Amino acid sequence: METIALDPESLSRRTVRYSYSSERYYDLVIENDSDRWTVDLLLKEFPAPFVKEESYNLLDPFKEHPIAYGAFDGCKELGLILFEREWNNSLRIWDILVWEECRRMGVGRKLMDAARDYAITSGMRRLVLETQSCNYPAISFYLKYGFELAGFDTPVIQTKILKDARSASSFTIFSRSNAGIQEVSLLNIRQSAKRHLYSNSLTSNDLNSICSRISNR
Known part of the structure; x- marks a missing residue:
């Protein structure tokens, strides 16, 4: 398996x-008691597995200058990652996509490594x-x-998720890395990467172009 930088324009269409599918979710509870705020994030179980499906254009208009990498096994595409530089010297990951038949093969980690290495x-x-x-996996x-x-996108985090599967909430996380990045974090953009598990296929032109690039490496 290897990751290869892709021309974003080749993904435009x-x-x-x-x-x-998720069996668990995090419920955000915020309370204000005069001189302090209390925030609890409680892990709970759905009464039945929560399933979410959605289709979208890979290059949405808000992705102004995306950078794309693909994970490949020979000529077979296993997944994609799209990210973009931001004004505050951050690298925003818009999408990390692992095709359904390629899950649990280390593809997600390989793609994340590509973004980390680019950032470093x-x-x-x-x-x-x-x-x-609600995307516990x-x-x-x-x-x-x-x-x-x-942090959180609080307007969309409510237990309403149990009543309406489409009201899934935003969840934001950050971390630090000793590998050259002073601070590695995850911040909110409501439209951004809700995506983790995906399914899609290449066009024949895309596949021919990628195979040609691999053979010339």
Whole structure:
């Protein structure tokens, strides 16, 4: 398996479908008692597995200058990661996509390594991304990779998630790295990376171009 830098324009017409299933979620409880705020993040179980599916254009308009890497086994695409430099010397991860048949193969970690290495060599001070509080598998992956909690998008975090599967909430995490990045964090953009598990396929032109690049390496 190897990661290869891709031309973002080659992804401009791709529509991806992502899905995930989660048996747990984090419920945010905020209380204000005169002179202090209390914030609790409680891990709870859904009464039945929560399943979310959504399709979207890979290069949404808000991704102004995306950088893309793909994970490949020979000519087979296993997944993609898109990220972008921000004004405060941060590297925002917009998407980390692992195709359904390629899960549990270390693809996600390989893609995250590509973003981390790019941030280090570019002198970036942190990585940033967002996921949903109901996407327990994604949260577990990010925490295992070294990310830690940074904040919340509170308007969309409510136990309403139990009543309406579409009201999934935002969850933000951050961490520190000793590998050249002073601070690695995950911050909120409501539209950003809700995505962790996806399914999609390459066009024949995309595949031919990538195979040609691999053979010339």
